[in-house]
Amino acid sequence: MPASMFRSPIRAAAAATLAACLGGCATQPTTDNAVYDPLEPVNRGVFAVNEAVDKAVIKPVAQGYVFVVPDPVRDSVQSFIRNLLSPLTIANNLLQGDFDGAVQATGRFMTNTILGAGGIADVATQAGNGYVAEDFGQTLAVWGVGDGPYIVLPLLGPSNLRDTTGYVVDTVGDPVRIWGVSNDHEEWLYARTGASGVDRRSRLLDEVDDLRRNSIDMYATVRSLYAQQRAAAIRDQSGTSPQPDFPEYTTDAAKK
Amino acid sequence: MLTRRSFIACAALLALGSWVVPPAFAQSGDKSAVAFIQTLGNETIATFADKSLSRQQAVTRFKSLLNKGFDVPYIGRWVLGRYWNQASPQEQQEYQRLFEQLVVETYANRFVDYAGETFKITGSAPAGENDSMVATQVVRTNGPPINVEWRVRSRDSSHKIIDVVVEGVSMGVTQRSEFASVIQSNGGRVAGLIDALRQRVGKG
Numbered sequence: 001m002p003a004s005m006f007r008s009p010i011r012a013a014a015a016a017t018l019a020a021c022l023g024g025c026a027t028q029p030t031t032d033n034a035v036y037d038p039l040e041p042v043n044r045g046v047f048a049v050n051e052a053v054d055k056a057v058i059k060p061v062a063q064g065y066v067f068v069v070p071d072p073v074r075d076s077v078q079s080f081i082r083n084l085l086s087p088l089t090i091a092n093n094l095l096q097g098d099f100d101g102a103v104q105a106t107g108r109f110m111t112n113t114i115l116g117a118g119g120i121a122d123v124a125t126q127a128g129n130g131y132v133a134e135d136f137g138q139t140l141a142v143w144g145v146g147d148g149p150y151i152v153l154p155l156l157g158p159s160n161l162r163d164t165t166g167y168v169v170d171t172v173g174d175p176v177r178i179w180g181v182s183n184d185h186e187e188w189l190y191a192r193t194g195a196s197g198v199d200r201r202s203r204l205l206d207e208v209d210d211l212r213r214n215s216i217d218m219y220a221t222v223r224s225l226y227a228q229q230r231a232a233a234i235r236d237q238s239g240t241s242p243q244p245d246f247p248e249y250t251t252d253a254a255k256k
Numbered sequence: 257m258l259t260r261r262s263f264i265a266c267a268a269l270l271a272l273g274s275w276v277v278p279p280a281f282a283q284s285g286d287k288s289a290v291a292f293i294q295t296l297g298n299e300t301i302a303t304f305a306d307k308s309l310s311r312q313q314a315v316t317r318f319k320s321l322l323n324k325g326f327d328v329p330y331i332g333r334w335v336l337g338r339y340w341n342q343a344s345p346q347e348q349q350e351y352q353r354l355f356e357q358l359v360v361e362t363y364a365n366r367f368v369d370y371a372g373e374t375f376k377i378t379g380s381a382p383a384g385e386n387d388s389m390v391a392t393q394v395v396r397t398n399g400p401p402i403n404v405e406w407r408v409r410s411r412d413s414s415h416k417i418i419d420v421v422v423e424g425v426s427m428g429v430t431q432r433s434e435f436a437s438v439i440q441s442n443g444g445r446v447a448g449l450i451d452a453l454r455q456r457v458g459k460g
Binding site for chain 2 (some may be wrong): 214216217232
């Protein structure tokens with residue numbers, strides 16, 4: 001793999017990162033625990049399209065997948081896909097300076113690849129070394145890059161400028177993708193992307209139904225959920241979450 | 257792949273990384289708050305494990321457990337945030353009534369359809385001036401366990417939950433940001449939210 005292939009994407013990513021930092025660090029609205037969303041009208045449009053596509057195609061496919069494929073096989077699909085992404089997880093742990101995380105992830109990768117028959121069995125989780133997702137968006141956050149504006153991506157759903165940048169870098173740096181492209185096996189990559197998407201959706205069937213049923217403004221709910229979930233992933237549960245203020249209201253609450 | 261330069265960069269990052277040690281979640285919180293969560297949890301499981309209850313009975317039990325364990329009026333007011341002060345007393349009252357109904361409709365089914373989940377307390381820590389975060393793990397029969405933290409406010413000798421944080425996601429914060437969005441898209445009027453709640457809750 002010639003190094004020149006990396007240069008321009010990395011440069012583009014660096015520029016985007018800088019933009020994310022400028023966007024994210026400069027503006028920090030805090031009222032109502034709001035997420036910075038200057039593109040809201042566009043985002044709402046994309047969100048509506050995503051919802052329609054999900055209801056028409058993705059959800060039915062995911063339901064079919066759950067109906068046809070037995071639980072143990074679906075679990076194997078999930079662990080196989082996760083195992084393929086292990087090099088990225090390890091790299092991101094290292095880039096975040098999380099050496100323990102890198103050791104854990106490496107242990108998982110080796111255990112599941114060797115004892116788990118190439119990753120189709122998640123032996124490591126049974127041994128107490130569970131899966132922790134790490135991506136370059138989290139790495140950028142650890143480096144101090146702010147969220148930047150909230151973005152709803154077509155098909156991929158909620159994101160922000162920083163995490164979109166991270167997604168691009170992860171995609172470019174993914175060893176499996178590099179291998180697939182250089183060996184003319186792009187179809188495997190499409191298959192993996194498809195399987196991974198269907199698998200992820202199939203695990204959220206009830207949750208998404210609940211959201212649709214219970215939300216008054218689902219767009220706003222998802223936006224808040226995404227921001228909080230990412231913040232939690234970035235913290236890696238290693239610290240207590242930054243809690244909002246819970247003041248004690250006086251009894252003549254109505255007047256205050 | 258790993259050139260010397262990138263190795264040095266990684267090593268430098270590792271060295272830097274060790275400076276940033278996150279605060280530990282080790283402090284222990286109020287023991288009585290932990291006991292409160294344990295008792296409430298046990299009672300909840302005992303209630304909904306009893307499958308001889310009719311759906312109506314189970315929902316009634318849910319309401320009484322909800323008001324026993326949670327400070328619903330406090331949560332309602334907190335969730336409305338700064339808009340609380342803009343609402344008239346009548347609007348506040350109507351909002352609180354609808355908010356409780358929304359909570360019941362959103363969560364009752366999850367408890368009524370209880371399917372053998374258990375929980376264990378994994379820790380506790382003080383939060384704010386007089387609250388404790390009680391950390392639990394909810395173990396499901398299918399799927400990985402879920403980390404749930406309960407923010408418990410202690411007043412005199414009584415305890416009430418005022419927020420629930422599921423895998424790092426605060427239900428209060430989520431609801432607050434949804435309500436704020438609804439109010440903003442209704443020209444900043446709380447009445448707009450009340451209308452939306454009325455429609456939502458009416459559907460059952």
